[in-house]
Amino acid sequence: MAQQITLRARSVVDVLAYIPYRIGYAPTESLVIVARRSSTGTVGLVARVDLSDVKPETADMLAVHIANDRAASAVVALYTEDRQEADRALASMTEALHGQAVDVHDAVHVSTAGYVDMHAALAVVRPLSDVTTSVLAAEMVALGVAPASDRAGLLPAEASPEAQATARRAAEKHAAKNVDEQTTHALATWRLALTGLVDGPGIYGELAQMLTHTKVRDAALLSMVPGIDPDTVTQTAAGNAPDDATGGAIAAIFNPKVGQRPGETSDTARDLLTQIVAHVPTSAPAWTLWGLVAWWHGNAPAAADALARALEADETYRLALLLNSAVQFGMPPGWVVRERDTK
Template sequence: MTIRLRLRGDADLLAFLPYHLGYHPTDSVVLVAMHGNRMGLTARFDLTDDPVAMARLTAEVAAPLAREEPEGVVLVAYEDEPGSSDAVLGVLQPAIRDAGIEQIAVMVVRDGAWEARHCTDPRCCAQEPQPIPSAADSPAVAELVGMGVSPLRTRADLRAFVALDPRASAPVEQALKARSVAWAGEAFGLPPDPDPTAVTAHRMRALHAWATVLDSSEDAPDLTAEEVVAAVHALRDVDVRDGVIAWMCPGSLPFEHLKPDLVDLLVTLLPVPVWAVHDQRSAETPDAVARDREALMAARRLEQRLAALCRAVPDRLCAGVLTVLASYAWWEGSGALAREAVERALQHQPDYRLAVLTEKMIDFAVRPGRAPFQDPSTVRTHLSAG
């Protein structure tokens, strides 16, 4: 989630990074593109000395940085053994300069402490390893902790966050058996009768199901097995799936690219995406900061809700819901979560086209568009005028 941050310097950035990534990184280099004190593109690379892998790093870095045009780049190396990050850092730094970026800061984290590389000015960087600030000592992190945000311990924990949970999926399997007869004969999630009225009724039911999923309120009840099944079934209609993603992730897919009658149903049936109402370009007023906080908490609750949905869905049917989660996570800037979600989707359905496309977007760091959410009446008026 991108919000206004009050990062006081390198140490604050290091304290914040695990919260931004969603887990505590190890044995890797994290690249952060900086626009002033705002974080942009963030990418993580495993430590390696394999020549083929390191040659690939150059291609993976050049194009995304050229698109983003940051003012500078921060490289944070997490290593257990002294010097184990040198090979990757040695490849990344010239690749960044080749992209036209001269301002590069390098920090190395080891044993809970950090040090700056290539900086000999004590007014800028400490000349001895320094402890990474605790949450209480970092205002940006303390604010997140106060809102209940915490990173997972490892990347493996992030993988488990979207993996199948047999206990959650068992009642879903039973609900699927009960619904299978009713679904017989449907193609692409639509009723066999092509009558527009029947299609509209079908899509209304589908979006009612997703209105329940997208309830990001603090007291939203957990999804029942029947609600999970309804949400999975709804995504068999790719127009509904694309509409849900467009609604969840404003700017990623303009409403003009959707059918007007579907947009009308989205506006009527789905809850306002509270997680997307903030605008980082607006002035930093108390009201704007409060909206940021509300959006952050809504985004966190929605992420938890989507992940719980994915854990409850059997592998043979998981591609749709996982791709929705991956699309949302990538739009939000949670690349690691997006990667884990799309990998599980493709493991069980390699030809799911939107998952394939999403994976390519992640591979090449092609970020979806992002825009503040428009008032529903504005959406209707704009489409009617068009």
């Protein structure tokens, strides 16, 4: 189940300890900006961008997102070995934030040598152990949250070449059937795989092929959303669903007015999709659904990378293009906005 952790930034150490857990991995060569709301210091939006991409237009876009998050101030962390590059990026980000009437509460340069308060007259390098052994870091460990060591670790590892070959042969064999045969038992196979009653490279290959059919993909999507009638899922797979069925499921994920947290079914689906993309790394539909679930759980970096994989496989894949626009724009899942706005 997704957790929306409310953090009060008691110190800059708290913020630095929180960043890897919030974005999912330990950043490098990055600018990370953390919104702080009002005098309470409650952390809101957290956004990361490659340091090389910090141009005035990028900084302006980030500043608008931070302001829209009702931030009174922000913390800017620069992860790089190059202090001059950190100074350059901070100057650009500070100007953009001030243009949105958002103060830079703290600015920190983080390198392998330690972390430095960039606002201090005297640059004192403090050890990273302050961050890694902080109370907040211990609390995150206690919650069972563990960031990846780097961004590459956010995505599923590929299966062995032999397993991928088996999956590919199964997909090709399934694709050779007529369309009706390909889709007739697709939802049943998906449901059996979710329960663990069927598995293995052949099943993952067949499912990758089944998901190439829009109605099967949409049925798989609907099956992840809490409150969706199973009969609606069945009708969707058969191509007979009500016109608003998929729209209702999308609203439950995106719309702040009705947005729902992902449930156990989405966790199970994520595990199954992990196996599908591991065995069929060229499956645009599976990567798209995996990215959607990652984003729904609040892991935008993993979602962005998964959608990039989907678009590498098929640059015209419409659902991936739509989701990628939302992720790149910094749109949070509906449940995050709804719960944030009720606090």
